[in-house]
Amino acid sequence: MAEKVLQIRSLTAGFLTEKGFVKATDRVTLELDRGQTLCVVGESGSGKSVTAMSVMRLIDYAGGFIEDGEVLFSGSDLVKKKQQEMLKIRGNRITMIFQDPMSALNPVFTVGDQIAEALRIHKRMSKQAAWQASVEMLRRVGIPDPDMRAKQYPHEMSGGMCQRVVIAMALACNPELLIADEPTTALDVTVQAQILDLLRQLKQEFGMSILLITHDMGVAAEVADRIAVMYAGAVVEEGTVKEIFEQPRHPYTIGLLKSIPGLEGERGGELYTIKGVIPPISQLPSGCRFHPRCPHVMEICKQREPALLASPTGHKAACWLDEPGLKGAAEAETAASSHALKVTIGSKTEVTL
Ligand SMILES: Nc1ncnc2c1ncn2[C@@H]1O[C@H](COP(=O)(O)OP(=O)(O)OP(=O)(O)O)[C@@H](O)[C@H]1O
Ligand code: SF4
Ligand SMILES: [Mg+2]
Structure with missing residues (x-):
């Protein structure tokens, strides 16, 4: 090791x-x-x-x-x-x-x-x-x-x-x-x-x-x-560059990736921004600290804080979407509203979000 x-x-x-x-x-x-x-x-x-x-x-x-x-x-x-x-x-x-x-x-x-x-x-x-x-x-x-x-x-x-x-x-x-x-x-x-x-x-x-x-x-x-x-004082996702860019698990990470200038996609070059602002840590919301800004927020997100959990490869994320039972419902809910975006970062990586 x-x-x-x-x-x-x-x-x-x-x-x-x-x-x-x-x-x-x-x-x-x-x-x-x-x-x-x-x-x-x-x-x-x-x-x-x-x-x-x-x-x-x-x-x-x-x-x-x-x-x-x-x-x-x-x-x-x-x-x-x-x-x-x-x-x-x-x-x-x-x-x-x-x-x-x-x-x-x-x-x-x-x-x-x-x-x-x-x-x-x-x-x-x-x-x-x-x-x-x-x-x-x-x-x-x-x-x-x-x-x-x-x-x-x-x-x-x-x-x-x-x-x-x-x-x-x-x-x-x-x-x-x-x-x-x-x-x-x-x-x-x-x-x-x-x-x-x-x-x-x-x-x-x-x-x-x-x-x-x-x-x-x-x-x-x-x-x-x-x-x-990091989001509002806490690590919300951690992984290799490839994992973060190709299989981001946390909606905040996905938002950051979509906000990178140089997007090619359906939005005609308009830059994506994550709605809302980061709260002061003294005024964190209940449950998941990202929930007031999250496009996938569920009821449980407002009540309980998700733990930072590692996949077998060591890719960590703190999001209730990783709970198998909850993921399916959220995916169905968001499929209609999501836009496929292709992002090219430097000379290295191309991802579809
Ligand atoms: N000297 C200080 N006294 C009081 N609060 C502080 C001080 N320095 C930082 N903070 C608070 O700590 C929190 C985290 O600040 P930090 O400087 O670590 O952010 P950052 O992620 O480095 O941001 P940036 O990208 O703007 O550099 C902020 O809410 C900030 O207001
Ligand atoms: S736990 Fe819920 S609110 Fe927080 S990032 Fe995941 S889906 Fe969004
Ligand atoms: Mg700083």
Whole structure:
């Protein structure tokens, strides 16, 4: 069996507000095999970043805390670690890149110095060795003329170039796990594709595992081995890219797939949107959290929460439609209203929904 680099078990994290503790994630369970990429997708406010911040234990600094659950990193529970111990892990064995590369870079130091700093702290390299290693890292992330570039400040570089620097900084210490939170959202489409290519290539080269957070199913299709779909703080579906794109089980996942730009189908190019908005987790509806927006809602959905259940292949979904007795009735009800849509995602996948 593949070695698990990360096992998040029933993670409930949130924030103390005037109304008391408000959950941002609700019993989130995720697993990442060594050398693989797990993409976490979902709309804004679904708890993706809070999940990542909890793994890094950065949530403690954002006014939040982990109420319950475990985050096993190479078998050891990060939730139980003191911040002092996390300093040895964060930026070294687990690193993170964010949406806005400028916010991750210090404007008053050269990019070479910033990469070298991480190597000096975590790998105890000499000043000269760290500088040489940082130039080499810039070369490996595809920055032309790295000797010259290493001496430049962030404002002398483009956004795409800065994100390459941030990736170089994140990989300099050869982490076991890279967490990337919307790493391409701030970049234009061409640069976005280049950065995704780079991450794919570096994953192979460095043999690391990647937890990639995105609201974009197209990005997930390009880079993921497995995809977890989050809705209102909870994982509602999880499976391989093929399972998620070719046999989606949860109506929310199906809605996300239909919302991908570039649809070919019966709607003449009009973009599908999931009706309604994601509820704040403090005001979750009864039963299934997706039921007010679900086109297949049944009576049981309003009353009882469906469990996240795995198929024999490990494809998980939390939906009452998976109950054999209920599925037939729902299928008959929805057959009349469904539209066949063909979706092409990147160069990889074509599915009919
Ligand atoms: N610092 C904070 N204080 C209070 N609530 C917060 C804080 N950060 C996040 N939240 C709440 O936690 C919930 C989950 O937020 P999170 O940032 O994880 O969403 P997300 O899935 O990353 O969304 P996005 O796609 O917009 O980045 C939201 O309801 C949000 O309002
Ligand atoms: S449990 Fe019911 S409401 Fe929830 S996603 Fe499934 S069919 Fe829709
Ligand atoms: Mg986020």
